C-alpha cells in the first residue's frame with residue numbers, strides 16, 4: 005500500500021529513468037537497436053525492480069501514465085541516436101507495452117504523436133507485447149497493433165515460448181518479430197531437447213515471415229549455438245547489460 009502511494013507520487017513527479025539494452029547482430033556485434041527498460045529509484049526504499057512496480061502500476065491503472073512517459077522518453081532517445089548515427093545504420097527503440105495500455109483509447113494516436121513530436125519515422129519504434137497478454141484480450145489489442153503496423157511501427161511478441169499461442173493464432177497475429185524467451189536461451193547449451201525447441205521456433209518464424217531475436221544471451225556458447233540454429237539476432241549480458249541513456253549514445257558513437 006505504501007508502495008502504491010509512492011508510485012502515484014513518482015508518476016506525478018516523473019522520477020523514472022530508462023535504461024537501454026542493445027539488440028545486436030550476434031555474428032558481428034552490430035547494434036540494431038535498444039530495448040528500453042524502465043527504472044524507479046525510490047528515495048528511501050532504493051531501487052524497486054520493474055517486475056514489482058509494473059505489476060502494481062497495472063493493477064492501479066498508473067501504467068497508462070508511466071507508459072506515456074516511457075514512450076515519449078524512448079522516442080526522444082531514438083531521435084538523438086539517429087543524429088549520432090547520421091548517414092549510417094538507423095537504430096530503433098523497442099518499448100514494452102502492457103495489455104492495459106493497448107486497451108486504452110487512442111493508443112495508436114499516442115504513438116503517432118510521440119513520433120511526430122520527436123521527428124522520428126515509425127521504423128524507429130518497435131513495441132513488445134508479451135505472448136500471454138496478446139492471447140488474453142485479442143480483439144481490441146490486435147486491432148490496435150494492426151493499425152500501428154499499417155503506419156510502419158513494428159511489433160514483437162515478448163517472452164515467446166512461455167505462452168500458449170496456437171499455430172492458427174500465430175499465423176493471424178499482427179506481429180513482425182518473435183523474441184525467444186530467456187528460459188530457452190539459458191538452457192540451450194545443456195539440453196538437446198531445448199536446442200530442438202529453439203530450432204522449431206526459428207523454423208516457425210521463418211515460415212511465418214517473422215524475425216527472431218534471442219533474449220538473455222549470456223555466453224559465447226549460447227551465441228554460437230543460436231547462430232547454428234538460424235537465429236541471427238540477440239540481446240543479453242554477453243553483449244551488454246542495460247545502459248544509462250548517455251552510455252547507450254556513447255556506444256553508438258563508436259565505429260560499428
Ligand code: G
Pocket residue numbers: 040041042053054055058074099100101102
Ligand atoms: O529490466 P528488468 O529485466 O528488471 O525488467 C523486468 C520486467 O519489467 C520485464 O518483463 C520487462 O518487460 C518489464 N518492463 C521493463 N520496462 C517496462 C516498461 O516500460 N513498460 C512495461 N509495461 N514493462 C516494462
Ligand code: G
Pocket residue numbers: 025041100162163186219220221222239240241242246
Ligand atoms: O521480459 P523482458 O524480456 O522485457 O525482460 C527483460 C529483462 O531481462 C530486463 O530486466 C533485463 O535486465 C533482463 N536481461 C537482459 N539480458 C539478460 C541476460 O543476459 N540474462 C538475464 N538473466 N537477464 C537479462
Ligand code: MN
Pocket residue numbers: 039100132162
Ligand atoms: Mn521486453
Ligand code: NA
Pocket residue numbers: 162163164183185186219
Ligand atoms: Na522477454
